[in-house]
Amino acid sequence: MTTWSLRTAVPVVATTIFFFLSTMAIPAATAIVEHTFVVSQMNMMHLCKETLVTVVNGQLPGPTIEVTEGDSVAIHVVNKSPYNISIHWHGVKQRLNCWADGVPLVTQCPILPKQNFTYRFNVVGQEGTLWWHAHVPCLRATLHGAIVIRPRLGASSYPFPKPDSEVPVIIGDWWEMDLEEVDRKMKDNFFDYFPSASTINGKLGDLFNCSGVAEEGYVLDVEPGKTYLLRIINAALFSEYFLKIAGHRFTVVASDANYVSPYTTDIIVIAPGETVDALVVADAPPGKYYMVALPNQAPLPDTQTPEPATRGMVQYNNNNNRGAGNGATALRSRNHIEGGGGGDPSPTGDVPVAPVMPDQHDVVLSFYFHSNLTSLRHPRHPTPPVPIRVDEHLFITLGLGSVCRRGQYCNRTKENEAVLVATMNNVSFQLPTTPLLESHYYHIGVQDALLELPGKPPRAFDFTDQSLIPIGTKEKLLEPTSRATMVRWFRYGSVVEMVFQGTAILQGDSNPMHLHGHDMFVLAQGLGNFNAAKDMSRYNLVNPPLKNTVVVPNLGWVAIRFVANNPGVWFMHCHYEFHLSMGMAAVFVVEDGPTMETSLPPPPLDFPSCSHDNNLAPDEFYLQTPEIKVSRIDGV
Structure with missing residues (x-):
């Protein structure tokens, strides 16, 4: 495994050219769809109990965003809640617009209480149903709504x-x-x-x-x-x-x-x-x-x-x-x-x-x-052909593990000595202290070292052996893991093939894996352990489905392929909230291409900036009230 830091060096592109670049890079929209999202708290009565919930515009679910393909969207988020907030537009590709993807400490600093921010993005080349939700742990349970994208030629063209x-x-x-x-x-x-x-x-x-x-x-x-x-x-x-x-x-x-x-x-x-x-x-x-x-x-x-x-x-x-x-x-x-x-x-x-x-x-x-x-x-409704040439192959195991609460060594059999984490290739994702997109765009070095997401697990074993699910001596040998901010860099236009392999370490759950900014060709899936010698021959290279969220079956695997052609910093994570909170995530960085039309424009002028004076830990960026700060639990 390789550890490294973001490149240091300097040039800051003048934000005055933002609108010029935006017009050059993003196709013209047919109309502008505008909403104001007021995030606030209200009491709701269910099961004979009044519960305080965080909602948008007093609704659960929140407002439906209805657009026609090619429209431009402007969502004014007014944060009247006690929490730091960001909104992710789930499945919207955000072509050349990673700044609007809405992931705290990955693409942006969150919108603080009593602050507001406007997300602006175009919906181009997509039709159907997507959705929006808070990208804040657990709050998406009440902060979510539908995005309906209709064909530009109307329903008769379905x-x-x-x-x-x-x-x-x-x-x-x-x-x-x-x-x-x-x-x-x-x-x-x-x-x-x-x-x-x-x-x-x-x-x-x-x-x-x-x-x-x-x-x-x-x-x-x-x-x-x-x-x-x-x-x-x-x-x-x-x-x-x-x-x-x-x-x-x-x-x-x-x-x-x-x-x-x-x-x-x-x-x-x-x-x-x-x-x-x-x-x-x-x-x-x-x-x-x-x-x-x-x-x-x-x-x-x-x-x-x-x-x-x-x-x-x-x-x-x-x-x-x-x-x-x-x-x-x-x-x-x-x-x-x-x-x-x-x-x-x-x-x-x-x-x-x-x-x-x-x-x-x-x-x-x-x-x-x-x-x-x-x-x-x-x-x-043409579908892009499946790319045949593959530039990078990744084999990603998904499972659970543990890290010591303090220091590198601990007695994992003792209560409160270790903490359970979720992993990709035996590493659990830890948030950085500075948004990765900002660091990447401005070439600003960050204090935290980044770990390159390993292309394969540290050891091979029978990944779907059900005897690994209960806690025991066999499972304990595979449990120790590490925490890091995991990043994988891809050249613009690279074709990436990944096999997600579910494991039985402490659980045998399925895993809905979501990639921001891209769709994935789902080539094949299977139960048990992936066997390249026989399973690659089953790949559907003719008409595989395109998905932004792929379900890795219980104790099984799924093979996907995607083209890294959207420059920016994109989150890849399990959409089970407990797996995400526990670290089943990584960041994919797609580098700029050779032209202005293949390079990420600068951020919007009103982009939320982190207050470095506050010196908040990563988890404090997610959920914070004015009185109580949630501190991160350190692992190794």
Whole structure:
């Protein structure tokens, strides 16, 4: 492994040329879409308890940003919360505009309380569903919303039948506790904090109740024979979800704002960070049908945690059931979903029909669902060809490990001697003290040494050996790891191939890996250990799906390829919040190309700057109140 520091030297480009460079580098927009996001706190009542939550414009979920491909977007963020805030525009490629990517201490300093900042970016060459969220640990549970990008030629140019209506469906979770406290406890290895409920579009649904009164659920009113485009987003912190609608089927047409070859299924499987666009035809007998979102989790010997399901309603809007609302539903136990909707044989009755859900531990369903995705080949929606030449190969293991709280050596069998971390190639990511994009752009040396992300793990072993999941002598040999600010540099235009390999060290979870600023060709995936000799022959080089978030299967692997053609500093991380907080992340730096059109322009004039007088530690940049600072726990 190589350690090195950012290059020192000097020239500071005058910011007066920013607008000239911006106009040269970024295509002209067809319109300007403008929003003001006021981030503040408000009390919300669920489960008989009033909870203080941080929201945008008093909404949960937050506002939907609707644009046409080619539009320019300006979001004025006014921070009236007690926390430092940044907003990430998840999946927006930010071509030549890394400054607007919204990752504290990677691309920017956060927006401090009582301060504001305007994010400006163009949405070019993308259509479909993306989303925005706070890139602050745990706060994205309540700070999130949809981004809908429509074709420039209108809905008639969709490569599928034009829907009668388009509906965002955001799956999330509800926390009855302070989210700052959740993040702090996770970093200190207290893992007894879990969401109290799952949500659909911010509503808990009738599997939950307050003193016997059912919680309000999301209701989608439909008309017989009409087609609905559901724009499904998983904004939850911890769980991949199964989604079903009783009596109906989905036709999947896009994922992560990339069209896919349509295929029909009765179940959607969606991990945190992913989006799925699916058509649903209201072709069932008029009545009420439950829409159920069920979290999945790895089976034993993995640790089992509370995973609450939720449900909303698809309700046919006709004379028989107009105005029935949610009042006719019968309460059930929180996690038990069964078919038949309470035994009413008639779908036109008042008791809704419920879908038969898969076993919560049937994680192979996720593998099959994601394996079915292939890119659509359509003359009006060309997909870039898969690059054949590969310049860099990386093999990245994903797992858990431990570092000593103080010093390099400790007794890991003793409580509080070591702290659990998440790793990539046995290194856990640690935030720098100066934003990496600023250091990179101005060639300013930073105090912290950077570690080059290793191209392979330090040792080979049976990565998916389930005997490594329980704590024991075998696992202890593989557990020691290190912390560092991990960076990997790529020349402009390099073709990078990565194999993400899940491991069984202390857990066998799947891992939704998100790359900022780029889409990835998903070449292949498999269960067990990657074997280059046989698995590379399975690569789909004809029509692999393009994704910004790829799901590494439970105890399995996925191979991706991308072109590093967007200069800047880009975060790559797991989208499970506990894995991100524990360090399953790295930074990819794409260097400038040879021309102005392939080089990163300077930052906006009003770009947030860090107050070096405050001398804040990295974690204090994430979550800070005026009275309390959250200190970093040092490892090795």
